[in-house]
Amino acid sequence: MEIAIIAHDGKKDEMVKFLKEYEDFFHQDHIQLIATGTTGNKVKSAGFKVQPYLSGPIGGDAQIAGRVAEEKCKMVIFFRDPLEKHPHEPDVLMLLRICDVHNVPLASNPASAKLLIKGISQAD
Numbered sequence: 001m002e003i004a005i006i007a008h009d010g011k012k013d014e015m016v017k018f019l020k021e022y023e024d025f026f027h028q029d030h031i032q033l034i035a036t037g038t039t040g041n042k043v044k045s046a047g048f049k050v051q052p053y054l055s056g057p058i059g060g061d062a063q064i065a066g067r068v069a070e071e072k073c074k075m076v077i078f079f080r081d082p083l084e085k086h087p088h089e090p091d092v093l094m095l096l097r098i099c100d101v102h103n104v105p106l107a108s109n110p111a112s113a114k115l116l117i118k119g120i121s122q123a124d
């Protein structure tokens with residue numbers, strides 16, 4: 001199952017903390033992580049196997065949206081920073097829209113991500 005992980009700068013530490021909290025889930029062989037560039041590199045340094053795409057502001061969100069649209073990426077965990085402005089806001093909104101178009105689960109904060117992971121774990 002391909003899962004995208006994305007975090008704005010103010011949320012990257014929270015993303016690493018979250019992944020570590022659920023590392024048994026994320027280290028499973030059937031879970032493939034993809035990420036926007038800077039998030040991916042940070043998560044890689046924390047010991048997770050992840051395929052990084054471009055950084056968000058230069059097209060990473062758009063690339064991930066492409067994976068969702070092609071039905072390759074099955075879930076998106078995107079910790080957005082609601083207190084910051086982002087020059088690539090149109091790309092961010094496009095990714096959220098594409099998740100809705102394709103009915104792909106999207107968690108925008110740790111509480112929602114936790115529920116999704118628990119749901120998947122129970123279904124397995």
Ligand SMILES: O=C(CO)COP(=O)(O)O
Nearest residue numbers: 036037038039055056057
């Ligand atoms: O900007 C982002 C999402 O919109 C995240 O991109 P980075 O992971 O490259 O910082």
